Amino acid sequence: MIALVDYKAGNLTSVMKALHAVGANPQLTDDPAAVLRADKIILPGVGHFAATQFLETSGLKAAIQKRIAAGVPFLGICVGLQWLFAGSTEAPSFSGVAAFPETCDRFSPGRKIPHVGWNSLAIRPESRLFAGISNNSYVYFTHSYRAPVTNATVAVTVYGEHFSAALERDNVMGVQFHPEKSGEVGLRILRNFLEWKPC
């Protein structure tokens, strides 16, 4: 079962629709018990990092951490990616799951914020999420905070500075952009995640 985690932050219709389009039938859930049964977990998200507080209070965070530790493939989208870090300066009193030890921060001033629109990806060839996708493909972003480039980064995008458009480490993956809004490229990324099997 694929769990699409609902943490009451915005609109999940588009993610659901895109997953249906690639042949998946996810269960939209805010129930930790359902997450504990899931064999794939997707954490979407738009909005403020503080919205991830619901994950903490609902018990979803503990359930997700347990499944991540058990090797279950996990994909975080947008704020869902940032939640994989230790935290974000957007809401310093809240913490993420710290699968990546760094912290997310606001884009440095000097250009328009949020970063909205289609920007290109410099892709690491060994990436699993980007299998079959050409380097410099465009995807759709909308965000004001960004994740740093780390040794888990598999795609880098430039907006005044370099940031992580996507990261992978073992069964944990995250994308800053919206694959559900990134046309054929985005659908292929979702398909790659769904087809990936831990060995």
Place this chain on the structure above:
Amino acid sequence: MLTKRIIACLDVDAGRVVKGVQFVDLIDAGDPAEVAARHAAAGADEIVFLDISATHEARATLLETVRRAAQQLFVPFTVGGGIRTADDAAAVFDAGADKVSINSAALARPGLIGEIGAKFGAQAVIVAIDARRSRPDALGRNAAVFVNGGRKPTGRHAVEWAREAEARGAGEILLTSMDADGTRAGFDCELTAAVSEAVRIPVIASGGAGTAQHFTRVFREGKADAALAASIFHFGIADVRTLKEELRREGIPVRLPC
């Protein structure tokens, strides 16, 4: 590199795309879901449905139209026209839209911007501004804001209203020059630049598109982050792909469809 967005806008009435001929007669231009999918396949970066239905029944049809179009649309999808409350916006999001565009209702009650943003995120709220200069030589920054399809003056100026909309949590500004709209003589670059330089959020230019050069100018001189194209595909340039290929030749960063 962040590209300049080309946004295809469809006027929708009672479940059909309509287009004005000489701004009076509306003629049927097809099924909105099909037309939207065609624009997306040709490389449109976003799709906007502008609901121009006047009646309640036609609005109910709109939600069904949005739902059908959203099924096969995997680029950002905005719906505007007639959204007066956060509940109206919620219904449109539930049908599959990613953003709403609000205009008269935001001027009547600016708190609406934050109400929708609090629930769906600032990125989901576009404030549309229809502006007209008092005289052709008046400064763009002093252009007056109108509502009700451009019939009613509000006493506001484009730049200060755009700033307030940003402060209240708008994610983007959709700026239509009423002077340029329908002329196919080019965007109002001075007005667009005045607004774009006054806010930190993206500005979408609208009104006056006739040629690819008009887009080049509004991106360069008008400092627009995106530009709306509506009737241009009915009258001049064949499709979004043709437009983007011309823009790329002129050195504007655009995303070409694969």
